[in-house]
Amino acid sequence: MLQDILPHIYHNSFELRSAEEEDVVFIFRRNQVLLKVSDCQLTLPHIKDFSQIAPEHCRSLFSIDNTWYSMLKEGEIAPPEGYDYYSTAQYREFRPMKALFPCAVAGSLNRWYLDNQYCGACGEKLQDSEEERALVCPSCGKILYPKICPAVIVAVCDGDRLLLTKYAGRSFKKYALIAGFNEIGESIEETVHREVFEEVGVKVKNLRFYKSQPWVFTDTLLMGFFCDLDGEDQITLQKSELSVGTWVKRSELPEDMAKLSLTGEMIECFRKDLDKSKKGEKR
Numbered sequence: 001m002l003q004d005i006l007p008h009i010y011h012n013s014f015e016l017r018s019a020e021e022e023d024v025v026f027i028f029r030r031n032q033v034l035l036k037v038s039d040c041q042l043t044l045p046h047i048k049d050f051s052q053i054a055p056e057h058c059r060s061l062f063s064i065d066n067t068w069y070s071m072l073k074e075g076e077i078a079p080p081e082g083y084d085y086y087s088t089a090q091y092r093e094f095r096p097m098k099a100l101f102p103c104a105v106a107g108s109l110n111r112w113y114l115d116n117q118y119c120g121a122c123g124e125k126l127q128d129s130e131e132e133r134a135l136v137c138p139s140c141g142k143i144l145y146p147k148i149c150p151a152v153i154v155a156v157c158d159g160d161r162l163l164l165t166k167y168a169g170r171s172f173k174k175y176a177l178i179a180g181f182n183e184i185g186e187s188i189e190e191t192v193h194r195e196v197f198e199e200v201g202v203k204v205k206n207l208r209f210y211k212s213q214p215w216v217f218t219d220t221l222l223m224g225f226f227c228d229l230d231g232e233d234q235i236t237l238q239k240s241e242l243s244v245g246t247w248v249k250r251s252e253l254p255e256d257m258a259k260l261s262l263t264g265e266m267i268e269c270f271r272k273d274l275d276k277s278k279k280g281e282k283r
Contacts, residue, residue: 001213001259001260001261001262001264001265002097002100002101002104002213002214002215002216002217002260002261003101003213003214004097005064005097005098005101008064008065008098009064009065010062010063010064010101010102011062011063011064012062012105014131014132014133015060016130016131017060017068018055018056018060019047019055019056019058019059019060019068019070020047020055020068021046021047021048021055022046022047022048022067022068023046023047023055023058023060023067023068023069023070024044024045024046024067024068024069024070024102025045025046025047025049025050025053025058025069025070025071025072026044026061026069026070026071026072026103026106026107026110027045027050027053027071027072027076027077028071028072028076028107028110029076029085030114031087031088031107031110031111031114032085032086032087033085033086033091033103033106033107033110034076034077034079034083034084034085035083035084035085035086035091035094035103036082036083037084037086037091037094040093040094040095041094041095041096042091042094042095042096042099042100042103043099044099044102044103045083047070050077050080052077053072053077055070057072057073057074058070058071058072058073059071059072059073059128061105061106061109062102062105064098064102069102069106071106071109071110088104088107088217089171091103091104092104092217092260104216104217105214105216107216107217108146108147108216108217108219109146111147111219112146112147112219113135115147116135116144119137119139119140119142120142121137121140121142122137122139122140122142124137124138124139124140125138126144129143133145133146146219147219148214148219148220148221149181149182149218149219149220149221150181150182150188150220150221150223151179151180151181151182151191151215151220151221151222151223152178152179152180152182152188152191152192152195152222152223152224152225153177153178153179153222153223153224153225153262153263153266154177154178154179154192154195154196154204154224154225154227155177155178155210155224155225155226155227155266155267155269155270155275156177156178156196156200156202156204156227156228156229157226157227157228157229157270157275158228158229158233158247160249160250160251161247161248161249161250162247162248162250162253162267162270163177163178163200163202163229163235163245163246163247163248164176164177164244164245164246164247164248164253164267165177165178165199165200165242165244165245165246166242166243166244167241167242167243168239168240168241168242168243169243175244175248175254175267176263177263177266177267178195178196178199178200179195179222179263180194180195180198180199181220188223189207189225192204192207192225192227196227198238198241199237199238199241199242199245200235200236200237200238200242200245201234201235201236201237201238202229202230202231202232202233202234202235202236203229203230203231204227204228204229204230205227205228205229205230206227206228206230207225207226207227208225208226208227208275209223209224209225210224210225210226210262210266210269210275211224211262212224212262213261213262215261215262222262224262224263224266226266226270226275233247235247250270250271250273253267253270253271254267255268255271256268256271
């Protein structure tokens, strides 16, 4: 999946550090990032590659192994030869994962910085905290943390059939699983039951947590569950969210070639009959 970059190690603990010329640097034009790409292969630039910027103009973000990754705090530059600005929808198709993952994490942080330049309580310009990854209002003391939205991915199983969906009105046209955000005052297990019933009109039981994924493309923490159909299998589609909802036999499921998302891995897990656990929380 996106975050699976072993043997490389991602370090995101906050460290008050000045950027250096050897750092990988992300330069954004709103929500687009400056990259060098050849045959869908990413090459990430370093601060020293650009004469227009200096380390003091950059903000340290995180490290992978012994390499630090920073971003230009403000402004942009004209793309040098061989470089261009790419949107999230474009660069998520690039590889290797070791370059794509930090690019996506930096993109999430960039959106957070862009969306939180002034205090929502008093209107003062926000400042970087020197103690943690946060933005602090110097006037009223309000603290803002990076945006992380909890959500579920749900594989509804019925014997050798899996319930697949397609989104309505989105550019992503491939099959997906039931998905939705956690609501206020709701446990994550309750989110599973509510989202499944809202989107396809069926009930489920025997919830089995699979694993989680930081889907930083949309600032989301995904939690994946397998569960079993409880009762009738007739699908009633929530047409404002989905264009397709259908039961697909295990033998007819497509192989996950992207190996990027939790959704793809869970479909692949069912396709290979690897979800052997039949016990779960009976809710």
